[in-house]
Amino acid sequence: MDPSQYLPEGYSPSKKEQATLNFIAKKAPRSIERFLPLLVSSMIDYNLSQKQITAGLHHLVDFYQKERKYEMTEEEKESYHKSMGIGIEYSDLEISIAVDKVLEENMEQLLERRYFAPSAFYMSLVSALLPWVDTKKTLAIIEEKMAQILGPKTEADLKPPAKTKKPKKEKVKKEKKVKDNEEEKESEFKEVDLEKLWTSVPQYNRYEQRPEIMEEHERVTGGKVFTRFPPEPNGFLHIGHSKAMFLNFGYARRVGGKTYLRFDDTNPSVEKDDFVEGIKHDVKWLGHEPFNVTYTSDYFDRLYDCAIDLIKRDLAYVDDQQKVDVALFRKEKKNPPCRDKYSVEENLRLFEMMRTGCFPAGSFTLRLKIDMAHPNPNMRDPIAYRIQYYPHNRTGDKWCIYPSYDFSHCLIDAFEHISHSMCSIEFGSRRDSYDWLTHILPVYRPMQWEFSRLELEGAVMSKRHINTLVTAGVLCGYDDPRLMTIAGLRRRGFPADAINKFCVSVGITRAKQTTSKHVLEHVIRTHLDAHADRAFLVIDPIKVTLRNIEPSEVIPIMRPVHPKDKSKGEREINISKVIYIERDDWRDEDEPGYYRMAPGKTVCLRYGYPITVVDSVKDESGKVCEIICDVIRPDQKLKKKVKGFIHWVSEHDSKDCEVRLYTNLFKGDKPDPENLIASVNTGSKVVYHKSKADPAIIGAAETVNTAFQCERVGYFAIDDDSSKDHIVLNRTVTLKESKDKI
Structure with a gap:
């Protein structure tokens, strides 16, 4: 909206008036656009402030919502002017009484701070009682009355009050409290945040009812x-x-x-x-x-009765305009030819013919007769019913006309x-x-x-766009873990409580905002850290043979189910003759600052024993395919302290599994909606078919969506495709925030 178009011809606004016009353009809702000429003329005639303009806007919105009209009687205009303080003058006696009341209510502070309780503070309190009071006159009265109470200013009054130092609080060392029930901690977090969250939602219905x-x-x-x-x-x-x-x-x-x-x-x-x-x-x-x-x-019959009632009251009519013409006439704010063409009886007859299937699909619509000149396009005779020849999954062939969203939703x-x-x-x-x-x-x-x-950011949620990706074979379905569908998130391993917690974190606002996926990732990771059991998973395994362990020997090791929740106890794993480690934990050559496996190096198996590399075996391509090591048992002495710890699984109790790693579906944060396929990140899904899972994961193979923190590699969940004989894991999020977005 541009309120400057309503200025008198040839009128040049002052800087103050231009600022006010900009303010109106920013704040005025479209529903009162027809009142803008009145508002602009008031601004010019009465030299209104932004405070007065704001009051006028509120009055016009309330007037329109109650009266539903754009013309004002003289009496209504007088009320409108009064809402902005036009014509309101307060006598010196009224101002004096208001000042006395404010000073009396704040006498204790006045006597304590004397002249350092600024008169502007009391002025704001007087303005609450007399909204349109003259500021200069009122400040003069306040200063005069303060002098009567406090007497003339002294030298002490000219100096600012001395600052008193607050006594330092003794630092008390906080003891770490470990809660037995992590869920209680979660519920407390939610409750505190929700109290702040709901304050923006209106408490009461603003409308008067019959x-x-x-x-x-x-x-x-x-x-x-x-x-x-x-x-x-x-x-x-x-x-x-x-x-x-x-x-x-x-x-x-x-x-x-x-x-x-x-x-x-x-x-x-x-x-x-x-x-x-x-x-x-x-x-x-x-x-x-x-x-x-x-x-x-469920309400089709009742909605139909409402449509009949509106036609009988000449508030709805049957229209034969096609979609293109409807849009054109709305844009030009012109009445459609059928708007006043038919009588009420004829509109009723035509609507009945629509209902009984006498017309082709899309040939006629029922439209509400509101206002084709309305500033809001949605008020320009919206469509209430259209013809569609499709059997309904609940009502069958009973209806061939169906209500629009604009008609049905509110009713x-x-x-x-x-x-x-x-x-x-x-x-x-x-x-x-x-x-x-x-x-x-x-x-x-x-x-x-x-x-x-x-x-x-970087997410596609449009049904049309998702369907394009599924049809093209880019996605495996509407529950593809790379999608932001609820089904996709569930399959990916996102917990329901964490998604609700994310909704709390983004808050409730009326301003448009796009949230970074890292915020979602952080909430999910924090939740899983507190709730997911620990397990070992080797994604890209390399074989390690421990030469000083017998083929039939296993060394039992105990590890915590959840290090932060001791109540979950421990789980047994075993070191055997052959174990598997991540290929990324091996380098052909050692270097300073590198603490994992390399020729001649000693590292420690997580929760287990140190092992020392004594040899390695390469395949035909020259790539290391097996590492030969010795286990250093507890009764043996280490030459120096071991700094590197790596995760592992044993051949004895591990099982092959399929691991799917997911990153951002698109190359950038803003995929091109017109060229979605080209925007897809081809590396958004990487599959490892010969990964190794430990007993904890094997035991949950058929429990879909069970979450684990697989130490050092990320949070994972059991996929829907899993079975007892074929485990499939989806990576939910990485352990730490990475450059790759989920």
């Missing part, structure tokens, strides 16, 4: 907050939905309310029962329990008595039509409140 509707609302809800999570069953949920779920279910839970899981099933051409079941599973997995599961299709919120209709910020422009429908029909008026959606 008395009889409010009586029904109280009967249905029992005075409790009702929210809803309304996904479309045409795809899989992604991490952005996790924030919407967390907000809707979490807020209702916090205030003792209830949440519906409602499927917005108004487009049968792309909706499937599989998506419905997948969404239900995702909601439950993330820890949310719906009060009730409903569908938009079902009203039918279900939703007090807080929370949605992402891009739906803010639809609030006007949402409010118009619930105001014009005799239903409960829910309050729509918008929050910024959860967006991650």
Whole structure:
């Protein structure tokens, strides 16, 4: 919006006025764009400050929401002017009484600090009582009354008060407290953060309700907050939905309310029962329990009755414009030819013909008759119904007309008595039509409140884009661990509690923001560090033969299941004649500062014994394929202290497994949506088929999504493809933040 276009012809604004115009352009919502000429003329005529302009904006927004009109009577204009302080003058007596009240309430501070309690402080308190008081006049009265109370200024008053040093607190050494229950620590963290988190959500519904509707609302809800999570069953949920779920279910839970899981099933051409079941599973997995599961299709009959009512009141009409013409007429703010072409009776007849299948798909629509000249494009006669010849997965062939989002969403919120209709910020422009429908029909008026959606850099969450990647064979499905779908994250090994904790960490804001994936990675890593059992995994193994151990000999070693949780106890592993280490832990030549294996070097097996390299065997390509070592047992003396510790698995109790390492799906943080395939990072998935897993992992082979911290190599989870005979592990995150994004 550009308010400067409403300046009188040839008028040149001053610097102050230009700043005010910029302020209006930034702060004025689109819903009051038609009032901007009035606001700009008020600015010029009365030399308004930004404080007065802000008050005027608030008044205009309230006026429009209550009255739903753009013209003001003289009486309404007078009220508008008063809201900005125009015409309001306070007498000296009124100012004096207000100053006396403020000074009396703050007398103790005044007497203590004398003139170093600045008059500007008291001025702000007087302004709270008399919003449009003259500042210069009021400050003069304050100074005069302060002098009457304190007397003339002394030399002491001219000096700033002496600073008193606060006594130093004795440093007390904090003892490290080890909590037996790590989950208790997690719940405390969440509770503290949630208290700060929910303050931005409005506590009460801002709309006045009809008395009889409010009586029904109280009967249905029992005075409790009702929210809803309304996904479309045409795809899989992604991490952005996790924030919407967390907000809707979490807020209702916090205030003792209830949440519906409602499927917005108004487009049968792309909706499937599989998506419905997948969404239900995702909601439950993330820890949310719906009060009730409903569908938009449950209300098709009632929505149809509402459409008939609107046609009878000449607030809806049947239109034959095609999509291109609809967009053009909206852009030019022109009434469609059919808007006033048919009588109410004819519109009813045409709508009935739409319902009974007399017209081809897309040939006619039912549109709401609102205002084609409205500054908000969504108010320019939005479509309420369109023709689609697809059998619905719940209603079959009963309907061939289906309601639009703009028509159905707000009304079902009203039918279900939703007090807080929370949605992402891009739906803010639809609030006007949402409010118009619930105001014009005799239903409960829910309050729509918008929050910024959860967006991650370098992630694709569009169903269309994901489908492109799946169809091209880049991804193995909608649950590919490289995707930010809930199914993909679950398969990758992301814990549900950690995803909810991530939603807490990003907070609730109305400003658009893109979160770095490293933030998500950090939250997941922190959670897994506290909860995941430890295990050994050798991803790219190289054989180590311990020549001073007999083939039948095994040396039992005990290691902690979780070093930070002693209550989990210990697990036994064995050193045998043959063990395996990571190929990265071997170098053909030693060098200063290198503490792992090399010819003649001694390193220590994690939780086990030191071993010394005595020889190595190379294959035909000249690559080392076997290392020969001696074990140094406890009764033998070391020549010098060992600095290197490496992880390992034994041939005796390990098993081959498949390991899948994942990095960022795309080459950069902003993949090109028009050329997704070319943007894909070909190294985003690396598979090792002959990795070696230790007994802890083998024991969980068939327990999908079980998480382990595989020491020194990362956090891993059992993949859906795993079986008792074929273990598949997905790397969830690395142990430390790396340059590669997850």
